[in-house]
Amino acid sequence: MFRSAMTQMPATDDPLGPILNVPPPALTEAECLAAVAAHWGIDGRLEPLTSERDLNFRLRTGQGDFVLKVVNAAEDAGVTEFQTLALDHIAARDPRLPVPRAIRARDGAASVLLAGGNRMRLLSWVEGVPMHRVVPSAALRRAMGSMAARLTRALEGFDHPAARHVLQWDIKHASRLRPLLPAIADADLRAICTRWLDRFDRQVGPRLMGLPWQVVHADLNSHNVLTAPDDPAHISGVLDFGDMVFTPRICDLAVAAAYQLNPDEAEASLMQVAEGWASILPLLPEEAALLRDLTAIRMVTTLAITSHRAARQPGNAPYILRNFPGARAGLLALPCPD
Known part of the structure; x- marks a missing residue:
């Protein structure tokens, strides 16, 4: 597949x-x-x-x-x-x-x-307050994980011929990011991204075939998620279904986790999102084994695509680069095992 x-x-x-x-x-x-x-x-x-x-x-x-x-x-x-x-x-x-x-x-x-x-x-x-405007918390990260799982469960069984359209944001296509890396100005950051892509090609990508696949939202970033005005740990809305693809379902959890990562407690914050997900949709062992890698690869994807697009569309660069700082900080907090 x-x-x-x-x-x-x-x-x-x-x-x-x-x-x-x-x-x-x-x-x-x-x-x-x-x-x-x-x-x-x-x-x-x-x-x-x-x-x-x-x-x-x-x-x-x-x-x-x-x-x-x-x-x-x-x-x-x-x-x-x-x-x-x-x-x-x-x-x-x-x-x-x-x-x-x-x-x-x-x-x-x-x-x-x-x-x-x-x-x-x-x-x-x-209605709601965009998540990027509220103070992060463990409760909010767990809520994000459970909401992502609910959304994934709601999409189970849905298919469409266009679900297999090609979108570079889709984590399964990470190998194709390499031509975009020169747009990352920081040489050290560029080298870190290269190491993660090397690991993806050797150890992660080949294992995706054995995972459950389905249509997923694929863009659960903090600008696409709303929180309740009177309860910042309650998610009141999920927006922007324009990046949906047919891909391993664990990729949706990885995307959500990539935007919830606290660089000061990277592993703990990642697990909090995963705990929320597992409360609705238990993780298979083979999915759990790849979550950290796929979360890092999503951040590499953000750094590569946004750098490349901002250089081509300077007039829209502030919007395009809105998630760059968080992805950089998160990736630096998750050292590549290799």
């Missing part, structure tokens, strides 16, 4: 492919409001939201708030459909999970094709 997934990688000089190299759409707010009115029959006002590759807004209306997404033109329509159907599946399997709901247009479509070639989607608004 792992080998077949790897053979689907496109032949390209840039492992990121177009989806991570094409800037976000450039529609005006007036154009977006006109499209929402025409296709959803909703009027309101827009507030810009940050995004890696789409054009996102908070749409405030008399009927409540929504997220308006103008999808990057490089995203295949099948991938957009995949994301919508995954949200539908989650809603059916675990309706209490605090995730967005897809709002159908007047004609029942989950997305509409705009004149310029971009697709537009409307999602329900999820």
Whole structure:
């Protein structure tokens, strides 16, 4: 399974492919409001939201708030459909999970094709305080682990042809990060990343074939997770399903752990996230054995991709690099065994 997934990688000089190299759409707010009115029959006002590759807004209306997404033109329509159907599946399997709901247009479509070639989607608004704004704690790390496991369980059994689309953020494709490493300016950090990729190629990647695979969220970073205003240890929302892929399910725990790691107590904080996960979805021994490695590889992925993309899109660099400092500190706190 792992080998077949790897053979689907496109032949390209840039492992990121177009989806991570094409800037976000450039529609005006007036154009977006006109499209929402025409296709959803909703009027309101827009507030810009940050995004890696789409054009996102908070749409405030008399009927409540929504997220308006103008999808990057490089995203295949099948991938957009995949994301919508995954949200539908989650809603059916675990309706209490605090995730967005897809709002159908007047004609029942989950997305509409705009004149310029971009697709537009409307999602329900999820309230909460972004996790990166709250003080980390052991309780929050455990809550993150349990929420990640609930989400993974809700996605069990879901599949779609586009689930196997290629996205370099997917940990199973870590071997393809090497051409991006020169963009990491710090030579010592670059060398550490190289050692981790060497270890991945020798000892981690070949073992992924024997693990349980499924569709996972794959981007549980602290900007995509919301906490309750009155209880910072309670997770009130999970956002941004744009990086979902079919991959070893343990990768979702590794992604979550990578953004929860406390450099001052790296191993303990990693285990706290794992404990939360195991309270919902017990870890197989072969999954537990690879968790530390996969967590480190996610941080290598963050350092490599963000450095490369920031150099190519300097105007969006502050947003692209928002997770770089945490990934650097976390990786330095997890020495490579080899």
